[in-house]
Amino acid sequence: MAKSYPKSSFVGIDKEDCFPASNPGNCVFQIVDLLKGLPFKDNTFDYVYSRGMYYYFSFVEWQQVVEELRRVTKPGGYVELVETGPLFNNLGPYSSKFQNACATLIQAVGGDVYIPEKLGDYLAGFDDLTTDYASSPIGWKGRIGQLNLQNMELSYTAHKLRLCNYMRWTEEEYEVINEQGLAE
Numbered sequence: 001m002a003k004s005y006p007k008s009s010f011v012g013i014d015k016e017d018c019f020p021a022s023n024p025g026n027c028v029f030q031i032v033d034l035l036k037g038l039p040f041k042d043n044t045f046d047y048v049y050s051r052g053m054y055y056y057f058s059f060v061e062w063q064q065v066v067e068e069l070r071r072v073t074k075p076g077g078y079v080e081l082v083e084t085g086p087l088f089n090n091l092g093p094y095s096s097k098f099q100n101a102c103a104t105l106i107q108a109v110g111g112d113v114y115i116p117e118k119l120g121d122y123l124a125g126f127d128d129l130t131t132d133y134a135s136s137p138i139g140w141k142g143r144i145g146q147l148n149l150q151n152m153e154l155s156y157t158a159h160k161l162r163l164c165n166y167m168r169w170t171e172e173e174y175e176v177i178n179e180q181g182l183a184e
């Protein structure tokens with residue numbers, strides 16, 4: 001986005017130092033725990049975007065987070081949330097194992113596995129609310145399926161530590177689930 005809009009300035013946050021190594025020059029990155037509040041004044045941003053956070057927040061925390069996103073957005077600005085869910089159709093045994101572990105972990109933190117269908121509820125009270133829901137192929141149906149498969153691969157890697165700790169899986173067990181799950 002920063003590359004597409006070189007005249008705009010962007011601020012990216014994460015609670016971990018996992019930021020991109022390259023920077024088109026109009027981005028700053030800050031380590032921030034969203035649950036502790038954003039270090040920005042009210043009405044700072046024209047556009048606020050959040051993606052891929054379903055794993056981390058309970059429904060109550062989401063309400064707190066959305067309120068914080070609203071606070072830092074200028075009147076007339078936009079807040080956009082994008083979430084994929086952990087539930088997929090027609091899974092094989094290994095990918096089911098991965099999915100069930102993700103769902104268990106999400107529910108353990110009070111999270112909602114049906115979040116993609118309900119994102120609009122999280123933004124209740126915003127003006128001009130629009131929502132969209134799409135179901136998408138993984139590994140089939142051309143480029144979109146390939147991109148989803150790549151995303152799935154990254155997801156297996158990204159969630160490894162948390163899932164192994166929570167499910168008490170060894171690294172070797174996880175590698176089998178990862179490999180077989182992606183093959184399925």
Ligand SMILES: C[S@@+](CC[C@H](N)C(=O)[O-])C[C@H]1O[C@@H](n2cnc3c(N)ncnc32)[C@H](O)[C@@H]1O
Pocket residue numbers: 013014015016018032033034035050051052053056158
């Ligand atoms: C699945 S990744 C998504 C990253 C990015 N938004 C994207 O779409 O590529 C979730 C990220 O949320 C971060 N995270 C989790 N809890 C957070 C919090 N309380 N405050 C800020 N970042 C948090 C994690 O460190 C992780 O990098």
